[in-house]
Amino acid sequence: MSVAVAESQDDCIIEQLWDQYTQKDHDAWATLYRQTLATLPGRMCDEYLHGLSKLGLPPDRIVRFEELSDVLRKNTGWEYVAVSGFLPTKQFFSLLADRKFPANRSIRNLQELEYQELPDIFHDVVGHAPLLMDPIMADFMQEFGKAGMACDSESKHTMLARLYWFTVEVGLIQRNGSLKAYGTAIASSAKELEFALQSHSPNRLHFDLERIFRTPFSMYDLQETYFAIDALSQMLELANDGFSCVLKAPEPLPDIEQGRLVETDSVISAGDRSYHLAKLGSCV
Numbered sequence: 362m363s364v365a366v367a368e369s370q371d372d373c374i375i376e377q378l379w380d381q382y383t384q385k386d387h388d389a390w391a392t393l394y395r396q397t398l399a400t401l402p403g404r405m406c407d408e409y410l411h412g413l414s415k416l417g418l419p420p421d422r423i424v425r426f427e428e429l430s431d432v433l434r435k436n437t438g439w440e441y442v443a444v445s446g447f448l449p450t451k452q453f454f455s456l457l458a459d460r461k462f463p464a465n466r467s468i469r470n471l472q473e474l475e476y477q478e479l480p481d482i483f484h485d486v487v488g489h490a491p492l493l494m495d496p497i498m499a500d501f502m503q504e505f506g507k508a509g510m511a512c513d514s515e516s517k518h519t520m521l522a523r524l525y526w527f528t529v530e531v532g533l534i535q536r537n538g539s540l541k542a543y544g545t546a547i548a549s550s551a552k553e554l555e556f557a558l559q560s561h562s563p564n565r566l567h568f569d570l571e572r573i574f575r576t577p578f579s580m581y582d583l584q585e586t587y588f589a590i591d592a593l594s595q596m597l598e599l600a601n602d603g604f605s606c607v608l609k610a611p612e613p614l615p616d617i618e619q620g621r622l623v624e625t626d627s628v629i630s631a632g633d634r635s636y637h638l639a640k641l642g643s644c645v
């Protein structure tokens with residue numbers, strides 16, 4: 362969520378320069394779109410699929426942010442702005458608080474179709490925009506931005522970042538015994554969609570705010586633990602409460618290594634860690 366230094370929102374916003382995309386870029390979008398859309402039904406939650414359908418994204422070319430923003434504005438008041446790379450934390454929160462979603466304009470290359478370590482336009486649009494069409498998540502994201510602006514310590518920023526990661530990016534939802542995903546990183550990665558929902562490797566736990574605050578994450582790999590909410594209204598409760606769970610929280614207890622389970626965990630399924638153990642083994 363952070364790196365370079367910029368003083369205001371305007372310093373971060375760039376032009377999408379849609380006319381400069383090459384045919385190869387559009388082909389990468391079309392391939393990703395076709396492959397991803399085939400994997401989502403039955404795996405992503407209904408709210409996401411409904412939002413995706415209402416967006417009417419072009420299947421064969423990269424979307425223009427103006428056309429995307431037109432649809433979002435009419436539905437939930439959000440719009441897209443192009444930014445370069447990761448934003449400074451302050452500007453990221455400031456844009457969200459104004460219902461502006463900062464999106465990368467570049468698209469991954471064809472070698473990274475299944476999983477992309479850094480967010481690209483496909484992740485930022487196909488992952489995030491459907492959730493921004495949902496009234497609950499639209500409000501949640503704005504309130505999240507406001508909470509970030511109000512944060513006054515590094516530890517609270519860390520808590521917010523972990524909350525964002527384990528919900529908006531890699532969140533699962535379990536309703537009537539059926540486990541689906543609403544996380545945007547999962548939606549935009551065929552590899553993580555399969556891994557998060559079907560692999561024996563990761564732990565899947567019921568949503569637990571205190572546990573999430575204590576759980577570090579990796580932006581550059583599949584997760585060892587995923588958390589499942591019962592309904593998107595759980596997110597709204599956090600937002601309606603002004604994220605006091607973060608802003609008024611005492612210092613969190615020590616971190617829990619992500620792959621570990623602890624006594625207080627409410628476990629949906631315990632993982633065998635095979636994916637991450639194999640990776641560790643290959644590094645030795």
Ligand SMILES: [Fe+2]
Binds near residue numbers: 480484485489530
């Ligand atoms: Fe994202």
